[in-house]
Amino acid sequence: MIATIKKLSKNIYKFYRFDCCWPYSVSFYLVLIIFYLEACVIKNPSKWASIVSYGILLAYYLYIRKLYAERRLTQKRNESFLMLFLTAKIIIWGCILVRIALL
Numbered sequence: 001m002i003a004t005i006k007k008l009s010k011n012i013y014k015f016y017r018f019d020c021c022w023p024y025s026v027s028f029y030l031v032l033i034i035f036y037l038e039a040c041v042i043k044n045p046s047k048w049a050s051i052v053s054y055g056i057l058l059a060y061y062l063y064i065r066k067l068y069a070e071r072r073l074t075q076k077r078n079e080s081f082l083m084l085f086l087t088a089k090i091i092i093w094g095c096i097l098v099r100i101a102l103l
Helices: 002-019 022-041 048-069 079-101
Strands: none
Touching: 002 079, 022 048, 022 079, 048 079
16 A cells, blocks of 8 residues: 555656646646635636636647647656546546536
8 A cells, every 4th residue: 555655656756747847737736726716715706717727728638638649748757647647637627617617
């Protein structure tokens, strides 16, 4: 169990340190801030900021997915983990967005 957690931590570290560009990494957390503001802070939000911000993340994810399918990702240390981690984040952020939209 501890070995699995260490391996996951190491893969996540390598993902953020080497494989993912920092603007895309930061944008995931900025989108979470937008989700939070629309869900908790703003009274009567329109939800469009959350939808558009998630759409931008999703579009870039789909572009990376296309490059991965065509084997055109360059200089990535662990491409399979990169795609698995990005897919998980996109799905989790999508579930959060659906939850916010239903509030």
